[in-house]
Amino acid sequence: MGHFLYARQFLLLAGFSVLLAVATRLRLLTDLIVCFAVYGALHAGSLVFTLRARQPAWRSCLFILGAAALSVTVLHVGMFGGRFSGSLSANIAIYAVLGISAVTGAVAYGILIRLFGIYALTPLWLAVVSLACLLATYVAFFTLTHSHSLGRWWLAVWWWYAFSGGLWYCDRRQNAMPIAAPGENRGAVR
Numbered sequence: 001m002g003h004f005l006y007a008r009q010f011l012l013l014a015g016f017s018v019l020l021a022v023a024t025r026l027r028l029l030t031d032l033i034v035c036f037a038v039y040g041a042l043h044a045g046s047l048v049f050t051l052r053a054r055q056p057a058w059r060s061c062l063f064i065l066g067a068a069a070l071s072v073t074v075l076h077v078g079m080f081g082g083r084f085s086g087s088l089s090a091n092i093a094i095y096a097v098l099g100i101s102a103v104t105g106a107v108a109y110g111i112l113i114r115l116f117g118i119y120a121l122t123p124l125w126l127a128v129v130s131l132a133c134l135l136a137t138y139v140a141f142f143t144l145t146h147s148h149s150l151g152r153w154w155l156a157v158w159w160w161y162a163f164s165g166g167l168w169y170c171d172r173r174q175n176a177m178p179i180a181a182p183g184e185n186r187g188a189v190r
Contacts, residue, residue: 002171009050016042020153039156040071074105102137106130129166136162
């Protein structure tokens with residue numbers, strides 16, 4: 001059995017995606033920092049509301065606030081990285097900054113999830129989830145450059161689905177592994 005109710009989680013993410021699309025069209029989320037805080041809080045909320053093992057409300061609220069703050073921090077790291085990528089060509093610079101931000105955000109978020117006792121991602125599984133977030137961010141940015149009807153929320157939504165999809169994949173792989181004999185590492189991939 002997995003750590004989350006994944007069908008419910010992906011339905012929540014779909015609903016949040018529609019909410020962000022509408023909010024963007026209505027120009028309700030214009031401040032970049034507020035947007036990223038909302039992106040982090042919404043995904044963290046989807047985790048909290050679909051967790052099989054419930055946590056105290058204060059702990060869940062603190063996790064959501066931590067995820068929002070982390071999302072804003074990653075935004076600032078990306079903006080800081082953008083200033084130092086001036087020697088690269090424009091296309092390489094934007095993809096490098098987006099990639100570093102996506103991976104940094106995934107690793108930091110995975111650590112936050114582990115610290116709050118929500119899911120104990122191993123370093124290998126964290127690398128898998130981070131790679132999924134990196135690839136999803138690149139796909140989202142590529143489609144965003146070719147479609148002017150989408151907003152920056154599109155990047156967050158793809159990242160959400162990659163992170164949650166990575167959790168689902170890791171959960172399934174971890175639960176499919178046989179019980180390890182004494183002295184064997186159950187989390188090792190062969």
